[in-house]
Structure formats: structure tokens, C-alpha cells
Amino acid sequence: MNKLKSLRDMDLNEVTILYRNLFENMFQADIFEKISLSYQCKYNTFLEFKNKGYNSPTAMGRDKIAYGRNIIYGWFLEELLAEFLQNNQFIKNIAFFGKDKNHDFVYFHNEKNIKIAGTKSADPDILITLKSDVKFLVEIKTAAKNIFTVKDSNIQNLINSTAQNDLSCIVLMLDLINGRYEIQDLNFFFNKKPFSNTNLEGQLCYDFPTPSTPLSGLLTLDFETFLDLSILEHLQVKKFRLLKIATEKNNKQMIKIIKDKIALDKLTEKKEIDIKNYDEKIQEIIAKNIMVLKSWEEIELLT
Secondary structure, eight states: OOTTOOGGGSOHHHHHHHHHHHHTTTSOHHHHHHHHHHHHHHHHHHHHHHHTTOBOOOOTTOOHHHHHHHHHHHHHHHHHHHHHHTTOTTEEEEEEOSTTTTOOEEEETTTTEEEESSOOOOSOSEEEEETTOOEEEEEEEEESSSOOEEEHHHHHHHHHHHHHHTOEEEEEEEETTTTEEEEEEHHHHHTSOOEEEGGGTTEEEEEOOOOOEEGGGGGSOOGGGGOOGGGGGSHHHHHHHHHHHHHHTTOHHHHHHHHHHHHHHHHHHHHHHHHHHHHHHHHHHHHHOGGGGSOHHHHHHHO
């Protein structure tokens, strides 16, 4: 298997091998095979109806088979990780979270359409309850090419989920090739500035620390050390908590005002980032050749 491939470029067999290598020593082989077989069946069913011309969800210009396949890969990994984390000494319970928590497709044969059971959700992936009865949300991110970034839109959704549920949320980044992990809470992103990622059509993204701890370390990790409910008082979270309050009161005027202000803040931030990027490019050119500061008239005289 080409280790430089991204997950979206792999077929299910390659992904299964990748996941098996990641978890082969983490729990009994028959558990892995049972979960793997389940997703092989889901994958085959999906392809069967796609080949019959059924329509299905898509996103970001990806073809509809690739998008559905990537959703299956994500569900597959969530189930493996949940099974693995059940062995953590501090964890009482793990539940899938969000509107797509059933991890399956629904096939509408009359209209020849494939939909997600529930809907594709921007919510975090997992809800964990510790033995101390503390609950928190987990967003799982992965990389198979040693490029670790998180989209700003993803972080905005996690902030919204934190505000809506009054729960801390952490981001668990997995290095699928080297079997390592890294965890950050939302405070990490509040203290960083996103950048315009040209590899993702200029979408704002955050660089994420390279995972450095072996995956086995998750079994003894006390997740509570990452949880900080004071984050609910951070301005970025307060914006969405105010939206929640306005929604609960059905105050349509305030709902519109708050949504528009959140959008305005984000556009202002993106504008500032774009200006900074252009300023940096300008300074790079000047640093290479100070003569570019001369006027066209001066250049004409020198030519």
C-alpha cells in the first residue's frame, strides 16, 4: 500500500489493511473482523445501488461514490475507536453522537435515492461518559500523509455543539500511518489564527500538532485533564450560547441579528487574513529585489 496516499484515494481493502495495522494489537482479532465485515457489507450495498443509478449525497465537488465511500470509512474508524476506548480505565460509556449516529444509509427504491440514516452531521463524533460521570464530546480527525490540519468551519461547528450541549469538546487527531495520537481542546484554536489553505480552495484552516503519543496511551489516559468548562464563558462560545437562548425563546429578530453578526465576524477575520497574506507576498518580492520599489518612470530611465 502506498503510504503517501490520502484516505480518500484508498479503496476499502486498503483502508481495512490500514485500520487492521492500527488496531491489530488493541483488541481481539474477531472483534476487528466482525466490524470489518459489517462495513464491507455496507460498502458493497452502497456500490450495488450506485451502479444501478441511485443518487446519493456529495460535497466539495467530490464524485458521489467517493463521498459516500469516505463517509463509510469515517463510520468504520469511529466504531473501531469506540471499541478500543471501552478498555480505558476511566471511561464508563461511549455513544455515537450527531444526527448520523446510526452509521448507515437508507435506500429509497421508488425515487432511486440514497440518504444517510438521519442526516450527515456537523456535530462531534462521540459522546464519552467517564466513571466520574463527567461527559464530554470528541471530534475524531485523521491523516494518512503527515499533514495535520483542521478546517475552521469544523471548529465553528464544534464551538456551536459545545454551546448547545454545555459540554466540553476535544479534538482527537490520529496519525493513521504511525499509530499515534494528539489531543487538543477548543482553547488551542482560540489562541491560534487560521490560514487560507490553497489545497482546500482557500478555506480557512488551523495547523494541528503532529501526533506523537502511541495509540496505546489512550487506554490509560485520564481525559478529564483536557476538560475545561470555563470555555463556556469564552466569547467564541458565548456567541453560540446567545443564539441558543434566542432560539429557545423563538426570538426571530435576535436569531437573525446574532447569526448575521457571527457571519460578519468571520468575514472580517477572513479579510484580515487575506490582507496579511498579500502583505507577506509583497514583502517577499521586495526582499528579493529592492529595485521593484522604483517608479515606472525611474525604471524607464534605467532601461
